[in-house]
């Protein structure tokens with residue numbers, strides 16, 4: 001990460017002699033010189049550290065002056081085991097951008113410009129040590145000019161393993177929809193021209209392909225949506241800078257900083273009230289829009305071309321009109337496309353052309369997605385590019401653990417010492433390609449960390465691919481397995497990152513996870529003390545009429561609620577579009593094909609369908625996001641009096657609230673009333689548990705806490721009652737964080753206890 005050259009430059013500036021090298025413990029520096037200069041060096045070293053270097057700890061040791069060094073050198077590695085890591089991928093730095101747009105620089109308009117402060121790392125590295133030979137740059141020998149920079153400690157490309165120039169590095173190519181080369185002198189100019197004409201272009205990025213189109217061209221956006229199999233998922237858009245989108249969304253200083261960070265996540269921003277027309281095709285029915293800024297030289301070149309090729313870099317801070325839809329190129333739930341040949345095969349029929357290059361992506365890594373959470377703490381929705389493979393510090397050191405996660409939004413986690421490495425987002429394990437990616441990511445992460453797991457953690461569900469793979473690895477390696485209950489893992493993920501050791505309450509709200517009793521859980525009030533979990537209560541269970549179908553068809557959950565309330569006759573009259581509606585009450589009456597679930601997600605679906613907001617979902621969480629968006633646009637309202645019942649056995653019953661929503665005609669008010677009453681009910685539930693257990697801190701976890709309105713309202717109510725609230729900050733609260741919690745439980749050898 002440019003740390004050793006940084007030390008070298010600083011030492012030379014201070015006229016100090018000595019050396020800097022990597023050793024088994026990290027980086028060692030020896031300096032000799034006058035006391036004044038050494039003092040200035042020790043003062044400046046921690047404060048001027050390069051942006052990508054993550055320094056955990058600096059300790060200084062006074063040595064007996066020997067004056068054995070006549071200059072300052074960067075020494076070869078000091079030996080020992082490699083404890084250093086491959087870095088994360090970073091967006092183009094300002095120094096490289098300045099060169100990129102300077103017509104007299106030798107890397108003018110070179111799409112693969114990078115230096116020790118920026119560019120790809122994780123996504124092009126096969127194995128440790130992080131040397132060019134172990135990356136996909138191995139097939140591009142350095143030209144004499146690049147070699148000279150690479151060898152010069154004073155140059156910012158000193159040991160920049162991915163450095164290249166137009167003479168020696170990768171090149172771009174533009175191919176047509178059938179994969180044939182399009183003859184053109186400038187692939188960037190040609191790509192922009194095609195985007196402006198409404199075409200959909202597959203663009204190779206850092207960790208995979210994007211599908212791009214002109215965000216201002218409604219036809220193009222709708223065509224992209226149609227070709228991606230009528231998916232109603234929101235699209236993210238890329239703009240040159242925050243000024244270019246400020247007219248349409250609200251951007252706080254904290255959000256701006258997040259957008260501009262070198263990790264460059266997609267950030268969800270609140271739409272302005274009068275801008276809904278502009279967004280109708282991008283993020284339909286939602287109050288937020290995903291926005292990201294350019295992070296590869298190719299992105300920047302497209303914006304530079306659109307800006308009319310200015311020769312300085314002032315334009316990058318000025319308002320630009322180009323807005324591109326940038327959506328991950330993955331058909332349905334399959335993983336991101338990242339190989340050239342694969343792109344042409346899998347994206348044929350979707351992309352009109354392909355902007356490719358010959359620098360291979362070794363490990364796919366999707367864009368990270370974040371939003372500014374309650375209390376201005378950024379919250380992950382998806383953790384991947386820019387953050388993988390950064391570690392999460394644990395409270396203590398233990399033997400290595402491999403945790404294979406769950407089913408939806410899967411990630412894996414490997415621990416080494418007191419570090420937990422959560423993989424990039426792998427996706428839902430409902431297709432062979434995602435399952436293969438899980439196998440590849442596991443092998444790669446174990447390889448780069450150079451650890452052999454001593455225990456393997458998995459979900460309790462026996463049919464998940466991750467569970468079966470855990471069993472296979474356990475047999476192969478002869479290491480023990482530990483099954484971890486889904487919501488305990490959610491809870492443990494928060495406990496792990498916050499280093500909690502005292503007793504704690506946990507509220508885990510999500511779609512579904514298999515419980516210790518074999519039924520589907522998802523609205524769980526838990527307690528953790530002395531290393532043991534217990535279930536204090538749950539949401540009142542609902543039947544899932546049609547089993548799995550009920551998880552994607554909210555109208556079925558509404559029907560289940562109507563049935564439970566004795567209003568079965570309304571099912572057929574409310575849901576006339578659903579052919580199964582006429583017979584569903586029979587299924588509910590017989591109780592066949594109607595497994596029970598305590599899932600919060602399904603209660604939310606029922607509320608959305610009773611209000612008439614969403615009957616059938618095209619993607620997971622759709623009904624919840626629409627309900628949340630309506631509540632956000634309405635603003636806070638008072639909770640419904642007597643909207644819930646808290647039973648003595650610890651069960652929370654929301655039927656009174658749902659009965660009220662079934663008769664509500666105003667969807668905006670209904671959505672706001674639902675959130676207000678739910679928050680009130682959950683706060684009451686937690687307050688009672690806090691008093692009984694005498695525990696005044698709670699972890700809010702599970703995918704439902706991606707709901708900003710719910711999290712904000714509930715947090716305010718709990719804090720008013722002096723209950724401390726903790727949430728996931730370093731992993732998503734959804735199933736993307738499960739593997740961390742599983743690893744933590746495996747580390748503590750905890751067993752599930754109901």
Ligand SMILES: [Zn+2]
Nearest residue numbers: 093096115118
């Ligand atoms: Zn750079």
Ligand SMILES: [Zn+2]
Nearest residue numbers: 143146165168
């Ligand atoms: Zn070169």
